Amino acid sequence: MTYMIKGANAPVPAVPLRVAVGRQSVPGAPTVSAAALLLDAAGAVRGDADIVFHHRPVHPSGAVRHVGTGQGAGQLAEWLEVDLLRVEPDVQRVLIVGSCADGTFGQVPGLYAQVSTFDAAVVAQYAVTDATAETAFVLGELYRRDGAWRFRAVGQGYEDGLAGLTRDVGGSGAVTAVAAPAPVTPSPAPVTLVSAPAGFVPAYAAGAPAVGASVEPPSWAAGFFMFEPRVYRGKGAKTVTVDLPFPPNGEPVILEARTEEYNFLSVKIPGREDDVFLSDLPDHYGRQLMVPHRKGGPLTLKVRNSGAWQLTVLPLSAALPLDFGTVTGSGHEVFLRTGPAAELKVRAEDRHKGWFQMHYHWGDTPGDLRRPAKRIVYEWNGRRVREKVALPSGPLLVTIDKSRHQWELTLDAAAPDEPARGARKGWLR
The missing domain is CATH 2.60.120.1050 (Jelly Rolls)
Structure with a gap:
């Protein structure tokens, strides 16, 4: 993991990444809303669709998503997903932005950005230490350099808020709308809470709370089978075992699928007539409900694809x-x-x-x-x-x-x- 200072940059793998915009969970602290802005070679958004936030949570390309808010272990974070393999060639930078509608960033305790892979490996972390009267803040950016991707700790604030940011990157009313507080919803981001150097604010993991942390499932999910997400990778035909203690007669879970070169994917539970997946994934990505066995216990999946694939098993939350x-x-x-x-x-x-x-x-x-x-x-x-x-x-x-x-x-x-x-x-x- 790379702990960064303002202005520093570091390489990141060209894979799907999760980005947390977080702070300490302190009563009365300003609300921080997170957004991603996709910029072209001129440093401008091409239109409002290039601004991804809680009221427009998915970019038309499917490459960038706002996936919710998580709270626990003394931390509060909004999560973004950026699949670098699917970012359009015209997009050269993805800004990670925060905004405050009810205060300034100087009043936000422990503001940070964290970048991690889907298997919970943290690749970059930046703590903001010099915020004052700003109401909009560019924490960092993912950008292309010599055919690869890097992350830069930007740390640039705007005392005139999103109006100042709009002046720099273009766009219209959609940028201003980012400032509206996001609803607190369960985050699907299964990123692990990591250790940090003394004095550094750790990030919250929505799917896997730290040892000793007491994080209740969201109220609508009372009674759900909650578990840490499981990730499986392979190439071609392969049988995998989802080694989870599914309860008898339990609810479905979510199976998230990603492919690389070939869209068509087959995922079948042996002994069942219907497949979980038997279709093209138009953007190499899809999520489907999967029903475990009535008797409970582990689940076997037979997977077929002509290239490399990744499956993630997630709770309904x-x-x-x-x-x-x-x-x-x-x-x-x-x-x-x-x-x-x-x-x-x-x-x-x-x-x-x-x-x-x-x-x-x-x-x-x-x-x-x-x-x-x-x-x-x-x-x-x-x-x-x-x-x-x-x-x-x-x-x-x-x-x-x-x-x-x-x-x-x-x-x-x-x-x-x-x-x-x-x-x-x-x-x-």
Whole structure:
């Protein structure tokens, strides 16, 4: 691991990375919102879509995501994911930005940025020690140099806030919107809390709290099977064993898949007719629900792909939040919706005219999620999908479980006369 001073830079591996923007969890301290800004060779965003934050959590390329907020072990952090292999060639730098809506960064205790790989290896960490009256702050940047990627500890603040940052990088109202406090949602980032030199503020790991730390699962996930994520890698055909003590009749978990050269992936549980994955991953990435055995215990997976692949098994608390506004992406995905009844507008494109299918899941107990879900969108030969569907009040798990499409989901408030069908009670409350 590299502990950095302001202005220093260090190489980072060209792999998917997780970036934490964190601080000490102190009552009354200002709220810090995190964002990533994708800049071209001129040092400017190409449009509002190049600004990724809690209200626009996924970049259209799928390369950058805002994945939530975690708290524990005396720390509070917002997490970003940056898949360097998928960053578009026109993008030369990815800025890691923080903003304060209710104070200045001089009032933020222990501000830091941490960069780590998906298997919890921390590759760079930078503690900000000289913040004063700034209300926007560029903590660091990932940038290209001679065909490789590096991280620089920038430490540049703006006393005039995001207006000053906007002046430097362009963009419009979307930059200003970053300052709105993010909702505190469970983070899917399974990054390990690491040791640090004396006096340095350690970072919080959403999926794996430090030894001795007492971190409660989020309230909507009471009763879930919580575990530290498991990562498996291979090439071609391989059988792997997910060695977790799954409880009998337990709820599904999330299987996240990444491929390198070839999109098509098959993941099958022996003895079952349906595959977990049997499809293209349009951007070499997808997430799907996976149901363990009723008897519980370890789970065997048979994996086939013509190249290198990576599978990550995550608890349901890793579902991405589905909030009002628009989110874009591709392929399979798993969302959590906790708000009131709403209208979901679905737009999707696939030149191959493939299936597109969405469900929502709910239940009174975690085990109820094993039951067949309610199908809300189904398109066979669906080159263009244009649907509006009503979602009942949450919490719900919403899945895109058949798709080679590039999709856009827009959630709007339900009409006043629309019944809030199926208000749910029980384990998700």
